[in-house]
Amino acid sequence: MEKKFFIFNKKVYNNFFLKERIDAGLILKGWEVKSLRLNKVTIINSYVTIYNKKIYVYNLNISPLKTVCNHIKFNSKRIKELLLKKKEIEFLQNYINNKGFTIVVIGLFWKKSWCKINLAVVKGKKKYDKRNILKKKIWNIKKVRLLKKSI
Structure with a gap:
């Protein structure tokens, strides 16, 4: 089954080489789930760390709704814990x-009524890597055009 992301980080593919992908659950509060349903979240620059055999995601900003209760103090930059098995955390x-x-966040998606997060183990690209990839793309486009003209 194909995952349908409701929030997607496009810059991951431009800035990193992807090695592995893994899905994890998120521990959220009620107001965060309501905001997620209305796509009031940004995942750019979000990353994952492991501390005391628990895994946390940083810079996952969920904006609170204006219609939610006023007596609750909202922290949109709250560090969220992820739900993974011990073997996955060790991996x-x-x-x-x-x-x-x-480890960076690729996207968020719904699995039934649960919000899941898609993580990737990545290695950063250098400037010359990005240039080489761009040259290959341009060459492939030119190659297709040349083949169309010759036929």
Whole structure:
């Protein structure tokens, strides 16, 4: 079954090489779920760390709704805990211990009534990597045009 992201981080593919992908659950509060249903969230620059064998996501900003209760204090930059099995956390920890790897958020999606987060183990691209990829794309476009003209 194909995941249908309601929030997607397009910059991940431009800035990183993807190694592994994994899905995780999120521990959220009620007002956060309501905001997620209305797409009031930004995941750009969000990343994951592991501390005391628990996994947390940072910079996942969920904006509170204006219609929600006023007596609750909202913290949109609250650090959210993720739900993963021990083996999955150890698997991610092994990648983090390797030089140059980090874990970033690709997107958020709904699985039945639960909000899930899609994570990726990535390695940063250098400027020359981005240039080489752009040159390959341009060459492939030119190649297709040349083949169309010759036929």
